[in-house]
Amino acid sequence: MFQGIFRSSTIPVLEQVVQFTQARHEVLSGNVANLGTPGYQARDLSVAEFQARLRDAIEARLQTPPALPPGSTAISPGEKASGRSDPVADVAKDPRSILFHDQSDNAAELQVTEMVKNQMQHNMAMAIMASQFRLLQAVVSERG
Secondary structure (H helix, E strand, C coil), rough: HHHHHCCCCCHHHHHHHHHHHHHHHHHHHHHHHHCCCCCCCCEEEEEEEEEEHHHHHHHHHCCCCCCCCCCCCCCCCCCCCCCCCHHHHHHHHHHHHCCEEEECCCCCCHHHHHHHHHHHHHHHHHHHHHHHHHHHHHCCCCCC
């Protein structure tokens, strides 16, 4: 029951955004820590690649039929009995394919700017997620 409620909300998408921004913050902070290292090449996680994967996962999730109610065992012909995984949960399964090495300038200003933008995205996702949880709590407790 609760899986269906969470799956129908934006919480799984927000969870992926939070996980991505946390991973990206670690990479960017490593760049700042190595600014003075001779020959160090700055690294980053591709925001565009992550957004493309997330968009594809959301579209795939919207195209899958809704989950059956609890206790239902009806399986359509040709459908496997094993449950399908949520495409949104698989967005960042292999972060190595998102990671790339930056061949451009390794300036402190650029790295700090990217860290600030990343932190703002993280804070926004957390604020929206907290709002979603408050709405769910109000619905469950019937205070809506």
